Amino acid sequence: MTIVNSIRVYREQAGLSQDQLGERLGVTRQTISTWEKGGRTPPVAQLTNIARALDIPIDLLLHTNTSEANTAASTGLMFRADQPSVLKSHLKEHLTQKASDYALIEELAGELPNLPEMRPLSGYNDHIVEEVAKDVRDWLGVGEITPLGDVLAHLEAKGLKVILHSLPNEISGFSAYTETFGASIIINETHPTERIFFTALHELGHLIFHRQEYKEAQPPTRKNDPREKAANHLAGAVLLSRDILSRELYPYRDRWIPEPLLADIKLRYGVSLRTTIYRAAQIGIISKKQCGQQIGVLNKKYGADREEPTLAKPEGLTRLERLIYRLLVNDELTASRAAEVLGTPLPEIRDILAKWMEEDSD
Template sequence: MTHVNLIRHCREQSGLSQAELGDRVGVTRQTIAAWEREDREPSVAQLAKIAQTLGVSVELLLQTSRPATETFEPGLMFRADDPSALNPYLRATLSQKAADYAFVETLVQEVPTLPALRPLQGYNDYIVEEVAREIRDWLGVGEACPLGDVLALLESKGLKAILHPLPPEISGFSAYTETDGATIFINESHPTERKFFTALHELAHLVFHRQEYRISVEIKAHLRFNKSKRSDPSEKAANHFAGAVLLPEDVIRRELHAYRDRWLPEPLLMDIKRRYGVSLRTVLYRARQAKLITIKQKGQQIGILNKKYGADNEPVTLPQPEHLTRLERMVYLALRQGKITISRAAEILGKPLIKVRESLNAWLEEAEA
């Protein structure tokens, strides 16, 4: 029996209506509604199309329906300020994605890596700035250079980064085990600069608070909200760290030295955003942390941005990151070595078979060149 509730939850999570899902699967809206009511069941071929469209595994959709009172608990456990923020069906989907990623790592014998643990109790701005400089060195980025594509940079170091649709209020979260290393989940619907910030925010937790991820032998994930508990010292440290890695203190001082104790013009903020991949608000926070502007001015300028664009929006749209992800590269390597089937590769990557074949051929041609 198909897990019909999961089809509905994953469809809603993907932002698709019944009609839109029907168009992609090749059936009517009424058919989707019938499947979700459990009046009818999709065929195996239709189920594969549903899984592909929703970005979940076929196995997940084939699980037996359970009573509403029974907990649908995935293998990956989530610890959160608000445990209801991620419904159990989304947890199951993300658990499967993390497991698939770790499986492919094992297939191609790649070892997950992480920077050294630097336990931090509370919040210490000096230590955060120091560790941020160390992380830029670990990433191999010059002191004054923009990071560029942060996700590609982190993946080049062996970190697992997974983009997936999440509830709008969730920017991302992370998980860690000694065997599988770290996995950072990022809301794929958020703007580019927010994705970059979230990835580094979660890296901060993996550096400063790694001991909090594991209790007994269970995997514990660290769910982080962009807007939650701003007074939490661990959140404050992670936010400061992300901004400091993106915009080191020497850089922000060089960029804004002519505007010390002066109003920062919006065109200047937008120019820094384009070059460093940061939000306008991050520039203002870093200007305050470098003591170039006052707390009052920072608050006033952020208030004006909120009034003009809304609390979650900004002018200047940065291009979405476009690169061959670490997972894609490892999957293509596994295909080349005959360690995985093309259908399994398509399922792991959440892409149609024809797209996987096309991308594989392009990758092979580039590798040979």
């Protein structure tokens, strides 16, 4: 069933003639007839009015054409990964579906997708990266010494799509975009919180510095690739600005940084112990030699992929969840569609919605 045919079906179910529906919408019977015959497709803004007039959620008009929309998206969504071999066709198809669903929810909720400003960078220039990191912190609405807190919430507040997905442990994440869908950052949900935050900002770095490289086929990243150095540097500099590091670590200049202090910084700024050490070396608080020694001590104590203390996962709803429940409360989305988009069992969606409606009535 196409979008235009569904208008006719739901109009007839509502017991309305073309004249009556046209009167409710402020258009002529001929316009309704044209829509239903496929001569012209109503704009999304008008679809909202049609759904309201027919007393149905708007996604019933849009979901009928989902497969066609996904086909278009699969040919347009441009990915970039440090290890392109992980982007198997089935994974790209699945994540394209997720991005497409997210974009539809945004559209229904009247929200706009977004892309960060491009700052193309060839090679690696630490001075440029530090300056861009300052601009990114300003863009995210934090000052030079304010902890970011929930990095994912900050990025989603700017209209970027953050999608948590289970990936092989060696893959931290990757990103994709189209001009229509905006940016999507896909992150390995099984990783520790501090690594998730770092990966999100690492992929933001690629979207800023290397967006011209996003395409269907790309060569694997070389060892010590300057693009990776730039993205890693940006992630660390956004999490820990030069001013933050100077304030926190200046008393330890050219001295061993105590692990309890590193742990305290981790809990306050959401950054790994290792990132703090790397950043201290980047801005000259400690030497590269000492950086290597301190990292070696941590690796011996915890192993290369672990450290303590453990950061709690971010609490609260994601932006996608907030948009979906807002649409559900306003009868602009079906519970079954919400369950499909969120990957949550339908009974659970209904239970959560009942709580929202109960609180709303109070």
